[in-house]
Each structure stands twice: as structure tokens, then as C-alpha cells.
Amino acid sequence: MSQRMGSAGIRLEKPVFIRSSASIVGTKEGQGPFGDLFDMVGEDDLFGCNTWEEAESNLQKDAVYLALGKADLKPEEISYLFAGDLLGQSIATSFGIATFGIPLFGVYGACSTCGEALALGSMVVAGGYADRVACVTSSHFASAEKEFRFPLGYGNQRPLSATWTVTGSGAFVLDQGSAEGARARITGISVGRIVDYGLKDSMNMGACMAPAAADTIERHFQDFGTKPEDYDKIITGDLGKVGQTVLIDLLRDKGYDISSVHMDCGIEIYDAEKQDTHAGGSGCGCSAVTLSAYILKQLEKNMWNKVLFLPTGALLSKTSFNEGQSVPGIAHALVLENPKE
Amino acid sequence: MSQRMGSAGIRLEKPVFIRSSASIVGTKEGQGPFGDLFDMVGEDDLFGCNTWEEAESNLQKDAVYLALGKADLKPEEISYLFAGDLLGQSIATSFGIATFGIPLFGVYGACSTCGEALALGSMVVAGGYADRVACVTSSHFASAEKEFRFPLGYGNQRPLSATWTVTGSGAFVLDQGSAEGARARITGISVGRIVDYGLKDSMNMGACMAPAAADTIERHFQDFGTKPEDYDKIITGDLGKVGQTVLIDLLRDKGYDISSVHMDCGIEIYDAEKQDTHAGGSGCGCSAVTLSAYILKQLEKNMWNKVLFLPTGALLSKTSFNEGQSVPGIAHALVLENPKE
Numbered sequence: 001m002s003q004r005m006g007s008a009g010i011r012l013e014k015p016v017f018i019r020s021s022a023s024i025v026g027t028k029e030g031q032g033p034f035g036d037l038f039d040m041v042g043e044d045d046l047f048g049c050n051t052w053e054e055a056e057s058n059l060q061k062d063a064v065y066l067a068l069g070k071a072d073l074k075p076e077e078i079s080y081l082f083a084g085d086l087l088g089q090s091i092a093t094s095f096g097i098a099t100f101g102i103p104l105f106g107v108y109g110a111c112s113t114c115g116e117a118l119a120l121g122s123m124v125v126a127g128g129y130a131d132r133v134a135c136v137t138s139s140h141f142a143s144a145e146k147e148f149r150f151p152l153g154y155g156n157q158r159p160l161s162a163t164w165t166v167t168g169s170g171a172f173v174l175d176q177g178s179a180e181g182a183r184a185r186i187t188g189i190s191v192g193r194i195v196d197y198g199l200k201d202s203m204n205m206g207a208c209m210a211p212a213a214a215d216t217i218e219r220h221f222q223d224f225g226t227k228p229e230d231y232d233k234i235i236t237g238d239l240g241k242v243g244q245t246v247l248i249d250l251l252r253d254k255g256y257d258i259s260s261v262h263m264d265c266g267i268e269i270y271d272a273e274k275q276d277t278h279a280g281g282s283g284c285g286c287s288a289v290t291l292s293a294y295i296l297k298q299l300e301k302n303m304w305n306k307v308l309f310l311p312t313g314a315l316l317s318k319t320s321f322n323e324g325q326s327v328p329g330i331a332h333a334l335v336l337e338n339p340k341e
Numbered sequence: 342m343s344q345r346m347g348s349a350g351i352r353l354e355k356p357v358f359i360r361s362s363a364s365i366v367g368t369k370e371g372q373g374p375f376g377d378l379f380d381m382v383g384e385d386d387l388f389g390c391n392t393w394e395e396a397e398s399n400l401q402k403d404a405v406y407l408a409l410g411k412a413d414l415k416p417e418e419i420s421y422l423f424a425g426d427l428l429g430q431s432i433a434t435s436f437g438i439a440t441f442g443i444p445l446f447g448v449y450g451a452c453s454t455c456g457e458a459l460a461l462g463s464m465v466v467a468g469g470y471a472d473r474v475a476c477v478t479s480s481h482f483a484s485a486e487k488e489f490r491f492p493l494g495y496g497n498q499r500p501l502s503a504t505w506t507v508t509g510s511g512a513f514v515l516d517q518g519s520a521e522g523a524r525a526r527i528t529g530i531s532v533g534r535i536v537d538y539g540l541k542d543s544m545n546m547g548a549c550m551a552p553a554a555a556d557t558i559e560r561h562f563q564d565f566g567t568k569p570e571d572y573d574k575i576i577t578g579d580l581g582k583v584g585q586t587v588l589i590d591l592l593r594d595k596g597y598d599i600s601s602v603h604m605d606c607g608i609e610i611y612d613a614e615k616q617d618t619h620a621g622g623s624g625c626g627c628s629a630v631t632l633s634a635y636i637l638k639q640l641e642k643n644m645w646n647k648v649l650f651l652p653t654g655a656l657l658s659k660t661s662f663n664e665g666q667s668v669p670g671i672a673h674a675l676v677l678e679n680p681k682e
Contacts, residue, residue: 007420007444010470051664080532088429088488089658090449091666094535098669103532105457106671108431108447116446120461127468129351147429147660191421191444194435317430319488323392325432328439330447 009223010189016122017182017339019132019173020073022066023292024059025285026141026167028277032270037293038168039066045142045167053091056140059169059285060085060096064136067171075100078173079130082117084108085138085284086165087147088317092138102134110313111209111238112192113137114170114288115332119189121174122334131175138169139283148202148318161204163240163266163282170288179339183296188335190220194315196328202321205314206243206266206279212329213239213312214250220308220333221256228258232304235295236331237287237311238266240279265290265311287311299338306337350564351530357463358523358680360473360514361414363407364633365400366626367482367508369618373611378634379509380407386483386508393484394432397510400626401426401437401479404512408475412514416441419514420471423458425449426479427506427625428488429658433479443475451654452550452579453533454478455511455629456673460530462515463675472516479510480624489543489659502545504581504607504623505616511629520680524637529676531561535656537669543662546655547584547607547620553670554580554653555591561649561674562597569599573645576636577672578628578652579607581620606631606652628652640679647678 023038030041040062049055060083068075081100084107085092093106109116117135124130142152144165150156174186195212202208213236221227228234239247244267248259265287266280291309298304310333316325364379371382381403390396401424409416422441425448426433434447450457458476465471483493485506491497515527536553543549554577562568569575580588585608589600606628607621632650639645651674657666 007471053660053664084449086430087658088660089427089451089656091656091658091661094656094669095661095666098535098537101534103534104450104671105461105532106449108425108449109445110430120446123468123470124464127464127470129464129468191446193442193444194439196439315430315432315435317428317432319394319429320432320436323394325436328435330445 009220012122012126012187014126014176015185015187016125016174016176018184019175019182020067020071021172021183021292021296022063022070023170023289024063024168025289029166029168029269032275034269034293038289052140052143053087056092056138056143057096060092060136060138061099063169063171064097064134067173071173075102078102078132078134080105080124080133082107082121082133082135084113084117086144109330109332110315111282111284112311112313112330112332113284115311115334118334119191119332122186122189125174125176132173134171134173136169136171137284137288139165139285141165141167144283158278159203160278161242163205163238163279164277165283166269166281166286168285168289170292182339184299184339185337186334187337188224190216190223190333192216192330192332194328194330196326198326200326202316202327204242206240207246208314208327209312209329210239210243210246210250213247213310213331216310216331216333217251218254228256228261231261231306231308233263233307234258234261235307235309236264238282239264239312240266242279299336302338309334309336350561353463353467353528355467355517356526356528357466357515357517359525360516360523361408361412362513362524362633362637363404363411364511364630365404365509366630370507370509370610373616375610375634379630393481394428397433397479397481397484398437400510401433401477402440404510405438405475405477408512408514416443419443419473419475421446421465421474423448423462423474423476425454425458427485450671450673451656452623452625453652453654453671453673454625456652456675459675460532460673463527463530466515466517473514475512475514477510477512478625478629480506480626482506482508485624499619500544501619502583504546504579504620505618506624507610507622507627509626509630511633523680525640525680526678527675528678529565531557531564531674533557533671533673535669535671537667539667541667543657543668545583546668547581548587549655549668550653550670551580551584551587551591554588554651554672557651557672557674558592559595569597569602572602572647572649574604574648575599575602576648576650577605579623580605580653581607583620640677643679650675650677
């Protein structure tokens with residue numbers, strides 16, 4: 001890997017606040033360990049729609065409405081929306097958030113999209129381009145299975161290294177207003193780059209993404225002059241149990257031991273044994289709803305002061321997989337701190 | 342449509358320069374009116390690769406290399422890359438630009454992606470987050486037909502309102518250095534929003550996108566206090582002949598006559614009669630290569646002083662089309678001026 005001269009991590013001198021957030025999830029997520037923490041749990045995973053894709057679009061729409069409502073904002077008061085999802089040509093976004101009429105930056109980073117959206121959103125607010133922006137990402141188990149593997153009706157088998165795509169959407173409003181009432185401060189950003197170790201197993205995406213997470217974390221430590229102990233938690237998006245082992249090993253080789261502070265949203269969101277979710281949860285929605293429902297609450301309650309939050313993405317498509325390509329990874333990191341400090 | 346309070350067009354007080362750019366196209370584009378202006382024309386449309394997708398990835402890689410080379414820059418000197426394409430999960434990008442090791446913001450706005458990438462890239466440079474960024478987008482006729490319609494081998498028929506996806510990639514390096522040697526100044530940005538008139542004909546994407554272009558242009562005039570005569574050209578991405586008529590009519594209804602200054606990259610890039618391209622060219626590559634090869638040259642040569650450049654995107658996927666959804670549009674606009682002024 002080349003030595004980076006150009007980019008060196010972004011410190012937000014005047015922090016950006018996560019003003020409000022919302023999480024909406026499906027039935028399985030509602031039955032998991034964070035079940036009581038989500039704002040809304042669907043009664044069934046079609047959410048009153050006719051197709052899985054439409055259901056996912058509705059998740060995005062409702063998550064944005066909820067996040068706006070919590071901050072007592074109208075759509076007209078949001079300057080820009082940063083949004084994306086896992087489906088081909090991001091159709092969950094296109095059909096989900098059109099109704100708001102908010103100027104849109106569509107973003108794609110597979111399951112790292114939440115990190116990318118929050119990073120760009122923060123930069124645009126801190127750059128003085130907008131008083132307020134919103135970020136939203138989503139995933140849906142059934143639309144993702146159809147998009148990347150097989151429609152659910154096929155009843156295909158899943159190896160133990162496979163992850164379970166989270167049905168859910170998380171939305172966030174960012175501004176530079178008062179610390180009072182904010183959910184968290186965003187104080188730093190480390191933008192990910194594509195890392196490809198040549199792995200080709202789309203049923204073991206944790207291992208495919210772990211090298212990208214390790215790269216971003218290492219560059220983050222170097223750029224910010226920090227070490228694992230400086231964070232109450234280092235939180236990856238959806239590496240799952242296999243990817244977690246790989247990440248910890250890779251970073252140990254680079255001289256960093258994150259084993260005592262590492263947490264993975266995908267591992268926490270389900271009770272793998274009871275819920276039969278194998279390696280853990282995944283999807284753009286996984287880190288987004290965990291951030292809104294759990295991580296931000298821990299920061300608010302002073303359980304944690306400072307965390308590194310890095311959603312992780314596997315950059316594959318059905319076509320690239322069928323053509324025998326590898327599964328490169330990417331991970332975007334944000335430093336989130338207790339809002340009050 | 343709601344009255345926008347939050348966003349009101351972005352004026353770049355200190356302009357961002359397009360430092361260098363590059364365009365690489367396929368054989369058909371090489372035989373078109375701009376044939377001699379492109380930096381490279383492929384000998385065949387596989388560009389030495391085994392699949393259309395790999396060919397498109399290579400286009401992106403080579404376009405970035407060329408743009409860097411023209412500015413005498415190494416990849417390490419680029420802080421961030423803004424990149425995207427039309428394929429599901431943006432795989433042309435994922436497999437095209439990994440080799441550079443540059444932190445990546447993946448963007449998606451269908452064929453408006455070039456506008457979105459340049460908008461975000463400019464904002465990040467002008468916001469002081471980076472000395473230098475690069476933007477790249479691509480499309481490929483064969484990979485797009487397979488992605489959105491049918492593999493070429495099926496030999497399906499095309500109605501006259503259909504557009505021809507441009508095989509090509511355009512790359513751009515942005516900075517805030519000296520005006521000397523720059524290709525153009527970016528002085529303003531109007532971010533698009535999703536506009537959906539309910540049209541469902543994926544073989545008439547010009548008509549689907551025209552309302553979004555009209556919305557962005559109208560908001561741009563209002564936000565910047567300008568009118569059609571203030572621009573030497575108002576240049577849409579790929580509306581084609583049908584979409585052009587719709588756009589001019591829609592804006593006339595809103596009180597603006599752009600008929601004498603309107604130009605569409607899709608109409609100009611091919612000789613429709615000789616090349617049998619029906620309504621015109623389209624794709625993320627269409628506006629990108631036309632910008633690099635033709636529009637920037639016109640600005641450099643003082644043929645034009647100021648243009649409004651707005652790539653246009655149709656937000657559909659094969660899945661959304663098959664499920665009977667409409668084809669919403671989006672268009673992001675940039676004010677480009679003669680570099681010297």
C-alpha cells in the first residue's frame with residue numbers, strides 16, 4: 001500500500017452534532033437483544049407493501065420522518081439528504097425519499113454506506129454549506145437475498161460463516177447547533193479505501209471486509225495519533241464472528257490490540273444461537289439502527305465517552321460474483337463523543 | 342413542490358479549478374462528431390478484457406491515470422476520489438479504482454453521477470478538507486444493456502425514443518491552485534432532487550429525466566438570480582431529442598426560454614442519422630467525456646465564458662421496472678466558467 005500524502009483524517013474543529021435519530025426494524029430484529037430500544041418494530045416484514053423493495057423504501061421514508069419529528073423539523077428545513085442502500089441502482093432510496101423533495105446526494109459504499117453518508121453529511125455541515133442535513137440508509141433481508149443470492153422462496157442453505165441481512169433503516173439529522181439535546185458529537189472522520197485480499201466467498205463477507213476495517217483503523221490511529229485504549233469502544237458494522245477474529249488478528253500483526261474494546265454491530269444485534277443467524281447481522285441497516293438505538297444511548301448516558309464507529313462494506317454484486325471476481329471491502333470511520341463534553 | 346428554505350444553491354466564493362481531465366471512449370464514440378477530441382479511443386469495446394464489466398472498470402482506471410498524468414500527479418497526491426457508475430452495486434468503480442489506494446466516496450445518481458461527483462468534490466476542496474480530489478464516472482453500452490435491458494446477444498429491438506449508452510469514462514482533478522493551466526473554474530452548484538412525473542417507459546428516459554432537469558434549472562435561476570441569457574450554454578447530460586423538447590416546454594411554462602442556449606451532450610456525441618443511435622447518447626460516461634473533450638475546450642478557447650452543466654439521471658433498476666415502478670429523474674448542476682477570468 002502506498003504511503004498516503006494527500007489525505008490524513010479529518011478533524012472537525014467545531015464538532016457536528018447528531019441532533020436526532022430514528023431506527024425502524026423488522027420482526028426478527030425486534031426479537032433480538034436490542035428489541036426494546038428501536039423506535040419502531042414492524043408487525044410483518046412487508047410493512048404493508050406489495051414487494052420487499054417497496055417495503056424497504058417505506059422503511060427509509062418512515063425513518064426520516066421520525067428523525068425529523070424528534071427534532072421538530074420539517075423537510076424544508078433540511079438542506080441536503082445523503083442516502084443509499086444495497087439494492088441495484090439504490091432503488092430503496094430512489095422510491096423512499098423522493099416525497100421529501102430534499103436535494104439528494106446518493107451514496108454507495110455497500111454496508112459501509114451509513115459511515116459514508118455521516119462522513120459527507122458532517123463535512124458539508126462543518127464546511128458551512130448547510131445548517132442541517134439528514135442521512136439515511138437501509139437494508140432488508142428479503143430484498144437483499146433476492147438481489148445478491150436467491151429469492152427466499154428457493155429456500156437455499158446458508159453456511160455458518162454467512163451473515164443475516166438486517167431489515168431496518170436508521171436516519172440521522174446533523175447540525176452545528178447547541179450541545180444541549182444533541183445525541184452525540186462527531187469530531188473526526190477517516191475515509192476508507194478499497195482493500196482487496198482476493199477472497200471470493202460471498203457467504204463469508206466478514207473475512208472479505210476485515211482487511212478494509214483493519215486498514216481504516218490503522219490509518220486512523222496514525223493520522224489522529226491515538227491507540228485502542230483511547231476509545232471506550234471500537235465498533236465495526238457487520239464483520240460478524242468470523243470477520244471479528246480476522247480483524248483482531250490483522251491489527252495485532254500491525255501492533256494494535258483492539259480485542260478488549262472491539263464490538264461489532266452485526267454480532268450484537270441478534271442472539272445468534274436462539275435466532276439462528278450464524279455469523280451475525282449485516283447490511284446498510286445493521287450499523288445504522290444499532291447506532292441510533294444503542295450506541296447513541298450509551299454515549300448520552302455517559303456509559304461511553306468516545307467511540308470509533310466504522311461501518312464496513314463488501315463491494316460485490318451478483319454479476320461480479322458470477323464472473324468470478326473477488327469481494328473487496330471498504331470501511332469509513334467516525335469519532336463519536338459524548339454530546340455534553 | 343415545497344418551497345425550499347434549507348438549501349439555496351452553493352456559491353464557491355473562492356472557485357475550484359478543474360486542473361486536468363481525461364476522456365476514454367469506445368469505437369462508436371470515436372466515430373462520432375467528437376471523435377478527434379477524445380484522449381483515447383479503444384480499438385474494440387472489450388479493451389483487452391474478458392467481460393464488459395471488466396472493460397468498464399479498465400476505462401475508469403485508465404481515465405484516472407491519464408488525468409493524473411496530465412497534471413503530473415501521483416495517486417498519493419489525491420486526497421479523495423469521488424466515483425460511480427451505472428452497474429448494480431457500482432462494480433465498475435469497485436474493480437476499477439481499487440488499485441490507486443485513494444480514500445473513496447462512492448456516489449450514485451444514475452447518469453447524473455458526474456455532476457454529483459464534481460459537486461461533492463468541489464465542496465470538499467473548497468471546504469478545506471483536501472488540497473486535491475479526483476472524480477471519475479463511466480458507462481459501457483454492453484454492460485448497461487445487460488444490466489438494464491437484455492444482453493446484446495438477444496438482438497432486441499429499440500424504439501426511436503431509446504438512447505444509446507455511451508462507452509466511455511471521464512476523469513477530473515480538482516484543486517484551488519493557480520488559474521494558470523486550469524481547464525475551468527467551478528463557481529456554483531445546484532444540487533438536484535428526485536422528481537417523478539410517473540412516467541414508466543424505460544425506453545424513453547429523456548422524457549423521464551426532463552422534469553428533474555427543469556426543476557434544477559428553475560431553482561438554479563431563482564437561487565442565483567440568473568436567467569437563460571446569462572449562460573453561453575445550458576448543457577444537459579443525456580436527455581436526447583425527446584427529452585430536449587420536454588425540457589424546453591416545461592421551462593417555457595415556468596417562464597424561461599432556454600431554446601437558444603440549450604445543448605445536450607447525448608444529442609451531440611453521436612451523428613444520430615449516420616450512427617443509428619435514435620434519440621441520442623446516454624450513461625454516466627456521456628456527459629463526463631463530453632465535458633472533458635468538448636465543453637472544457639470551448640471554455641479554454643474563450644468560445645464560451647460561462648455555462649451551466651447539468652448531468653441528468655434516470656433512477657430505475659431492472660427490478661423497479663419489472664415491478665411496474667415509474668422512472669424518477671435527478672439532475673445536478675454546476676456553473677463552469679472560463680479558467681482565466
